[in-house]
Amino acid sequence: MMSTRFQPxxxxxxxxxxxxxxxxxxxxxxxxxxxxxxxxxxxxxxxPGEVHxxxxxxxxxxxxxxxxxxxxHQPSDGEMLFQGQPLHIQSVHHARSxxxxxxxxxxxxxxxxxxxxxxxxxxxxTTRGILNRKAQHEEAARILASLGFPLKPKQKVAYLSRAExxxxxxxxxxxSDLSILILDEPTASLxxxxxxxxxxxxxxxxxxxxxIIYITHRIAEIRRIADRVTVxxxxxxxxxxxxxSTTEEQLISLMTGRLISQIFPEINFDPGxxxxxxxxxxxxxxxxxxxxxxxxxxxxxxxxxxxGAGKSKLIRACFGLEDIYQGTVMFGDEDVxxxxxxxxxxxxxxxxPPDRRSEGLVMNRSCRENISLPSLHLPxxxxxxxxxxxxELKMVSDLASRLQLxxxxxxxxxxHFSGGNQQKVLLAKCLTRDVExxxxxxxxxxxxxxxxxxIYKFIAKLCENGAAVIVISSDLPEVLHxxxxxxxxxxxxxxxxxxxxxxxxxxxxxxxxDKEAA
Amino acid sequence: xxxEIQSGQSAQEVADQQPASARSLQYYxxxxxxxxxxxxxxxxxxxxxxxxxxxxxxTSRNLLNVVRQSSYLTLIAVGQMFALLTGGFDLSVGTxxxxxxxVGATAMAAAFVAVPDSIWLVITIGIVAGIAxxxxxxxxxxxxxxxxxxxxxxxxxGMSSVGFGVALYLTGGTPVYGMPAEFGxxxxxxxLLGMPAPVMVGLALILFLYILLNWTxxxxxxxxxxxxxxxxxxxxxxARLTLFLAYLICGVVAAISGILLTARLDTGEANIxxxxxxxxxxxxxxxxxxxxxxxxxxxxxxLGALFIGLVxxxxxxxxxxxxxxxxxxxxxxxxxxxADQARLRVMANMQD
Numbered sequence: 001m002m003s004t005r006f007q008p009x010x011x012x013x014x015x016x017x018x019x020x021x022x023x024x025x026x027x028x029x030x031x032x033x034x035x036x037x038x039x040x041x042x043x044x045x046x047x048p049g050e051v052h053x054x055x056x057x058x059x060x061x062x063x064x065x066x067x068x069x070x071x072x073h074q075p076s077d078g079e080m081l082f083q084g085q086p087l088h089i090q091s092v093h094h095a096r097s098x099x100x101x102x103x104x105x106x107x108x109x110x111x112x113x114x115x116x117x118x119x120x121x122x123x124x125x126t127t128r129g130i131l132n133r134k135a136q137h138e139e140a141a142r143i144l145a146s147l148g149f150p151l152k153p154k155q156k157v158a159y160l161s162r163a164e165x166x167x168x169x170x171x172x173x174x175x176s177d178l179s180i181l182i183l184d185e186p187t188a189s190l191x192x193x194x195x196x197x198x199x200x201x202x203x204x205x206x207x208x209x210x211x212i213i214y215i216t217h218r219i220a221e222i223r224r225i226a227d228r229v230t231v232x233x234x235x236x237x238x239x240x241x242x243x244x245s246t247t248e249e250q251l252i253s254l255m256t257g258r259l260i261s262q263i264f265p266e267i268n269f270d271p272g273x274x275x276x277x278x279x280x281x282x283x284x285x286x287x288x289x290x291x292x293x294x295x296x297x298x299x300x301x302x303x304x305x306x307x308g309a310g311k312s313k314l315i316r317a318c319f320g321l322e323d324i325y326q327g328t329v330m331f332g333d334e335d336v337x338x339x340x341x342x343x344x345x346x347x348x349x350x351x352x353p354p355d356r357r358s359e360g361l362v363m364n365r366s367c368r369e370n371i372s373l374p375s376l377h378l379p380x381x382x383x384x385x386x387x388x389x390x391x392e393l394k395m396v397s398d399l400a401s402r403l404q405l406x407x408x409x410x411x412x413x414x415x416h417f418s419g420g421n422q423q424k425v426l427l428a429k430c431l432t433r434d435v436e437x438x439x440x441x442x443x444x445x446x447x448x449x450x451x452x453x454x455i456y457k458f459i460a461k462l463c464e465n466g467a468a469v470i471v472i473s474s475d476l477p478e479v480l481h482x483x484x485x486x487x488x489x490x491x492x493x494x495x496x497x498x499x500x501x502x503x504x505x506x507x508x509x510x511x512x513x514d515k516e517a518a
Numbered sequence: 519x520x521x522e523i524q525s526g527q528s529a530q531e532v533a534d535q536q537p538a539s540a541r542s543l544q545y546y547x548x549x550x551x552x553x554x555x556x557x558x559x560x561x562x563x564x565x566x567x568x569x570x571x572x573x574x575x576x577t578s579r580n581l582l583n584v585v586r587q588s589s590y591l592t593l594i595a596v597g598q599m600f601a602l603l604t605g606g607f608d609l610s611v612g613t614x615x616x617x618x619x620x621v622g623a624t625a626m627a628a629a630f631v632a633v634p635d636s637i638w639l640v641i642t643i644g645i646v647a648g649i650a651x652x653x654x655x656x657x658x659x660x661x662x663x664x665x666x667x668x669x670x671x672x673x674x675x676g677m678s679s680v681g682f683g684v685a686l687y688l689t690g691g692t693p694v695y696g697m698p699a700e701f702g703x704x705x706x707x708x709x710l711l712g713m714p715a716p717v718m719v720g721l722a723l724i725l726f727l728y729i730l731l732n733w734t735x736x737x738x739x740x741x742x743x744x745x746x747x748x749x750x751x752x753x754x755x756x757a758r759l760t761l762f763l764a765y766l767i768c769g770v771v772a773a774i775s776g777i778l779l780t781a782r783l784d785t786g787e788a789n790i791x792x793x794x795x796x797x798x799x800x801x802x803x804x805x806x807x808x809x810x811x812x813x814x815x816x817x818x819x820x821l822g823a824l825f826i827g828l829v830x831x832x833x834x835x836x837x838x839x840x841x842x843x844x845x846x847x848x849x850x851x852x853x854x855x856x857a858d859q860a861r862l863r864v865m866a867n868m869q870d
Contacts, residue, residue: 342754362745364812374753376735386733
């Protein structure tokens with residue numbers, strides 16, 4: 001399965017990588033969580049001075065794997081070799097002492113503390129038990145300066161932007177000697193300039209012989225900094241390939257196990273009259289600025305942009321979830337600016353939120369109750385003052401079998417279903433009532449490929465039946481392949497509107513970042 | 519997809535695949551524990567223990583006595599459940615009882631002096647005034663929690679001090695006398711179809727709340743708002759109104775309990791109900807109501823409250839000192855919480 005060994009061409013002494021044993025080697029690592037085999041016999045090796053990308057879908061096991069290497073979890077089975085020696089990493093602290101540092105997507109920062117206090121959290125410098133604040137401050141300033149991050153050590157983390165918090169998280173990894181650096185989608189919230197700076201740093205530590213494990217979804221980044229790519233799928237090792245010579249199509253089919261054409265359905269768009277018209281809309285918190293878009297019946301409109309670009313906020317403002325500062329929202333012929341969530345639902349506007357745990361579902365209640373929740377006041381569910389529980393049961397059962405809920409047990413708590421099936425429950429909620437405009441915010445987060453294909457078909461069918469659909473997504477292939485038209489947002493503004501052949505990855509990415517930086 | 523199939527299996531499916539010999543008694547006990555919580559086990563232990571320690575325990579007269587004595591706590595626990603379902607709790611239920619008692623008795627006594635001939639009018643005025651006082655506390659709790667976002671802990675703790683202070687101020691700390699004797703005779707000591715009046719009132723109210731909770735939209739919304747407030751709002755539910763109504767219902771139900779207790783005591787007392795916040799929360803938690811909100815069944819809460827009444831009665835018969843009894847109740851509450859967490863672990867194991 002392994003492809004030929006690849007030599008990083010910017011390491012001066014090529015002999016170093018060949019002679020040296022791998023920095024880290026995993027053999028048949030398994031990790032079992034209650035009910036789930038998250039890693040199923042994964043093998044992996046990391047050479048000194050290489051950038052090794054882990055590639056795979058959400059839920060493929062990438063995060064579990066780096067957590068295992070960083071000492072967050074202990075493997076259930078398998079062997080780990082560090083510089084040729086067998087090793088059991090007991091804790092994050094132990095991993096740190098070996099020079100293994102991880103920068104996770106979910107920040108491990110204490111927001112109430114300052115940047116420097118966070119940097120040294122867990123390894124504070126003391127003199128006879130008393131904190132040595134001055135030394136710590138100087139050391140923090142030195143680290144930040146060497147990394148080129150424009151942060152003040154005394155600033156509270158709570159006041160920093162997401163990108164700045166990401167920088168603090170990266171700086172934490174650099175506070176002690178490094179042997180392995182793990183970066184989990186570090187550029188997700190960085191600007192182009194900050195990303196360039198990060199890549200320079202990566203090159204720098206690479207030349208010092210540090211091994212870097214890098215998780216990304218972006219093919220462009222793989223091209224730019226990776227040496228080798230290991231692909232995981234459903235917790236299993238698929239292949240390790242050379243980063244420069246493997247094409248995008250090959251990578252995606254390795255990742256998903258199918259060709260792109262098998263994942264995304266062919267959709268026949270038949271745009272009719274304009275249904276939603278947003279004109280010059282700004283929110284009170286200034287996260288959306290003077291945005292104007294329109295959506296017609298019978299088409300899917302994509303909204304793309306980085307995290308925090310305002311693509312969710314724009315739609316949430318129309319759904320009564322954000323305060324509108326200026327602008328108008330027309331739904332059909334009616335001015336619906338500033339109406340409540342209930343009023344928008346009753347007009348046929350349905351918004352499916354991105355995070356099913358925090359906003360989408362009542363996790364400790366049954367599928368039945370979740371699915372019928374938005375529609376209990378409709379005659380189908382409700383008669384005078386009482387619920388029609390038989391009618392509810394029948395309607396929900398039909399929906400659940402139509403969406404192939406597995407296992408088909410609608411009285412079970414949502415929490416006890418897999419991510420893909422939870423997502424199906426979330427989607428089923430919009431089928432209990434008449435909807436003219438469906439908005440799906442990140443519809444396939446944490447969902448396996450099989451379910452993804454089903455969800456795309458589901459969305460395509462809604463559109464072909466004449467509904468208007470908006471898909472908000474940070475997953476580029478998703479918006480690229482589903483959309484009839486595509487709006488790209490950046491810092492709260494509509495940066496571009498693309499349609500037809502203009503919808504390409506290059507065109508979208510060009511509008512993701514600051515104009516001056518691009 | 520294969521891992522999904524594994525993780526998605528329920529305990530029963532696993533059981534179906536196991537050979538019959540593997541389905542031992544232990545397995546069924548675990549299943550009962552996971553499904554119903556710790557209450558069935560505690561009930562069995564209590565019944566066996568008290569039957570062995572006292573000959574008078576397992577008699578129909580004593581058990582009816584337990585039901586009557588527990589009816590006040592049962593009502594309060596059922597009201598408390600609404601607050602718990604929405605993810606909060608109400609520490610002011612004791613104060614609501616005291617204030618209801620004082621206001622109801624004062625109003626009734628005053629009306630009795632004014633119109634001594636219309637007994638029913640006097641009683642109605644007293645009951646309405648008392649329940650209105652309790653409902654007011656519940657409404658203020660609801661406004662604080664739902665509109666101003668005060669944590670239920672601080673809001674109801676604060677209101678319990680406010681209400682208690684008002685009740686003491688109104689009475690000067692002395693009991694209120696002067697209610698018509700019929701009030702106590704009917705609502706305190708009366709019988710209907712062989713059932714004590716407080717039990718009958720309690721049953722009617724419990725039936726009403728059961729229907730409200732299980733057969734109306736509002737009932738469903740309490741569960742949804744407590745389970746996930748954001749998801750409920752995004753589904754078009756007025757979450758603030760739902761929260762407000764939970765505290766209002768809790769207040770009204772506690773007030774009705776307070777009226778019944780006043781009838782039994784025949785006086786308006788500011789010093790009753792102090793143990794009710796703890797005992798009502800204990801009854802709910804023992805009955806499997808989640809402190810995180812969104813989970814709980816009303817019929818179990820009734821059983822939970824009866825269980826606490828049973829334990830108190832059994833300890834009285836066994837001549838255990840009342841000071842020690844409060845130790846037992848507190849310990850039971852903590853055991854119930856620990857058992858609830860153990861339940862989650864057993865549940866995870868069984869699904870594996």
